[in-house]
Each structure stands twice: as C-alpha cells, then as structure tokens.
Amino acid sequence: MGKQGVLLVNLGTPDSPSTSDVRTYLGEFLMDERVIDIPLVLRALLVKGIIVPFRGPKSAKLYKAIWSDTTGSPLMHYSIMQKDLLQERLGDDYQVELAMRYQSPSIESALNKLRDAQVNSIKVIPMFPHYASASTGSVLEKVMELVRKWQTIPNISFINSFHDNELMIEAFSDNGRKHHPETYDHILFSFHGLPQRQLGKSDHSQKHCLKVENCCSVLTENNKFCYSAQCHDTARLIANKLGLPKEKYSVCFQSRLGKDPWVQPYTSVVIEELAKKGVKRLLVFCPAFVADCLETVYEVTVEYGDEFKELGGEHVQLVESLNDHPLWIDSLEGLVKGQIN
Ligand SMILES: C=CC1=C(C)c2cc3[nH]c(cc4nc(cc5[nH]c(cc1n2)c(C)c5CCC(=O)O)C(CCC(=O)O)=C4C)c(C)c3C=C
Ligand SMILES: [Fe+2]
Numbered sequence: 001m002g003k004q005g006v007l008l009v010n011l012g013t014p015d016s017p018s019t020s021d022v023r024t025y026l027g028e029f030l031m032d033e034r035v036i037d038i039p040l041v042l043r044a045l046l047v048k049g050i051i052v053p054f055r056g057p058k059s060a061k062l063y064k065a066i067w068s069d070t071t072g073s074p075l076m077h078y079s080i081m082q083k084d085l086l087q088e089r090l091g092d093d094y095q096v097e098l099a100m101r102y103q104s105p106s107i108e109s110a111l112n113k114l115r116d117a118q119v120n121s122i123k124v125i126p127m128f129p130h131y132a133s134a135s136t137g138s139v140l141e142k143v144m145e146l147v148r149k150w151q152t153i154p155n156i157s158f159i160n161s162f163h164d165n166e167l168m169i170e171a172f173s174d175n176g177r178k179h180h181p182e183t184y185d186h187i188l189f190s191f192h193g194l195p196q197r198q199l200g201k202s203d204h205s206q207k208h209c210l211k212v213e214n215c216c217s218v219l220t221e222n223n224k225f226c227y228s229a230q231c232h233d234t235a236r237l238i239a240n241k242l243g244l245p246k247e248k249y250s251v252c253f254q255s256r257l258g259k260d261p262w263v264q265p266y267t268s269v270v271i272e273e274l275a276k277k278g279v280k281r282l283l284v285f286c287p288a289f290v291a292d293c294l295e296t297v298y299e300v301t302v303e304y305g306d307e308f309k310e311l312g313g314e315h316v317q318l319v320e321s322l323n324d325h326p327l328w329i330d331s332l333e334g335l336v337k338g339q340i341n
C-alpha cells in the first residue's frame, strides 16, 4: 500500500543559453553561501557586481555551443533520461521525481509532487558521487529547509555520497574500455574542483585535510567525507578495474573560478606537464559528473583539447559520462534500495 518516493537532484542548468537566462542561473547558483562561502555583503558584491555581469555573456557563448535545438542542455537531457529509466526499472511501487538545485524543476515543486502523491517515504539522492558542501550539502540543506515546514513530515533519508559504489565504478570503467585505454599514452581523472578553503572547513578534526602530507590523496577513516580523498579513491578504483599501473594515470581538478587556491593539481597544469613530457594521446574520465554537461562536453573536449594541441599534444578523448548506461541505472536502483557500496 502506497508508493516510495525517490527524489533525484542534480545541480541545474540555465533555462536557455541566452545571456539573460545564464545570468539568472549564475546569480542563483553563486549566491548560495555553500558555493561562495564568504559573508553575504561581499558575496553579493562579487557575484552581482562582477561575476554575473562579466562571466554571464562568456558562459552564455559556451552554453550556446553545447545546446541542442531538440534536447536543450545536455545536463537536463540526461537527467530526464535517468529519471525515466529509473522509474521504469523501479515500477509502480515507486514514484521518481527529478529536481535541480538551481533553476528548474525546483526542489520545492518535486517535493510537492511527492507529498501530493502521499508517498510513504522519500529517498533523496543528490547526483554527486563525492560529498562537497557546495553540491551535496547544499541539496540536502535545501530539502531539509522545505520539508521541515510540512505538517506531516514523512520518513525521509539521504544519500551523502557513493564514490566507491561498485556498479557506478563498473559503469565508468565500461565506458572507458570502449575507447581502448591501452591505445592512449596517459589517462586523466579530471574532477570538478573546489576551493581549498572548503576542504579545510569540512574537516571537523582540523587535523587532516591539507594539514598532513598527501592527506587528501588517500582515503582513510579520518577523512572519509573529504571531497578530494573520495575523488582520489574513485580514480583508484576505476584504474584498478582497468588494470592501469600507477604511472599511467593522474588525478586532477578542473573548473577553477576566481583567484583563491582550489584543490590541486589543476587539470590545465597537468595537461601542460604531460604535453612537455611528450604525451600525445590523452583519455579523460570526469567521474564527478554522472551526466555529460558543460564541464565535460565543452571544458574538457574543446578547451583542454585545444590547449593540449597548442602544447604539442595530438588528441584529447573524453570518456562519456554515465548518462543512460544500464549499469548506472542498476547503481541508482541499488542506492534507492539501500545498497550504497
Ligand atoms: C560535481 C559537483 C560539483 C561541485 C562540487 C561544484 C562546485 C562548484 N562549482 C562552481 C562554479 C561553477 N560550476 C559550473 C558548472 C557546473 N558545476 C557542476 C558541478 C559541481 N560544481 C556541474 C554539473 C556544472 C555544469 C552545469 C551545466 O549546465 O552543464 C559553473 C557554470 C558554468 C560556467 O560558467 O563555467 C560555475 C560558474 C563553484 C564556485 C563551486 C564550488 C565552490
Ligand atoms: Fe560547478
């Protein structure tokens, strides 16, 4: 009797690639205090006075380059596909809704659909394998902020991270195998970056992240929620599946914004070093993203691809994201049913 509710939440994307919609999106996204974690007045000056006016038109050009006339933003397109495939897989005992942390469909509208359907429980899955306050933390805070006002608060549970989920690792590895990694000189695992300050803040002991040498490149009991440590662990697991020796792959972090130091090494620096060493063919995994988006389709394929060629490299090949891979849908089904690993 009654259905189980499932809420999938990804980051969000502009409603259209117009400068005005991109500005609205960037404004909402970057005014989130978990994303730009500085005092409100400074954040408003930086975001509304500098980033939105100046970055807006530049980002709009990038979005125009990846936007499809028929399916729109890749992130939205694949997210809808994932929601539909998961619903089909789970059947009538479940109701799956999709929301975006920023812009639409809003978390509020998706939660209201689940409330109207009188689901017995809600499982919230932020679509980020690695925990970061700026992504997962923000989604979970928003859900709690909304649900706390309901008259009847249902059974609700949250996925905090799933960086080592066996089926997800196998899905990424399977996508990688299709490109024959042995035919590449080097393999990169390029994760979305994060300001270093945010790594430090999320270490409650204040004894590990960025304090102990190599702390954030090895996952231990002490740093199990560290974004960087979880990313390194995902890369290690995919590399093991593919039988890659340590010297054949590197972990790096892309998409830095602003002048503050972000988690290192930066992807652009690693690409430069590899090109100088004579590496010609690079295969790039982006396992922070479960769906292809601006950061994979444009930043890796076009921007890093061009940079690498200018430095003497020949080819950068992106491994497609999980998108509609059947093993990824298996993985989501497992997460809904309590199989985190
Ligand atoms: C994988 C999880 C993500 C984390 C962690 C994250 C942190 C983070 N991002 C920015 C700034 C930007 N990110 C942008 C795009 C973007 N970011 C993620 C995911 C994470 N971000 C995704 C999936 C996307 C793509 C969205 C799409 O529509 O395809 C952008 C916008 C694009 C651009 O203008 O370059 C910005 C800006 C910060 C500051 C941050 C942590 C503090
Ligand atoms: Fe981002």
Ligand SMILES: [Fe+2]
Pocket: 199, 208, 209, 210, 215, 216, 223, 226, 227, 228, 229
């Ligand atoms: Fe750390």
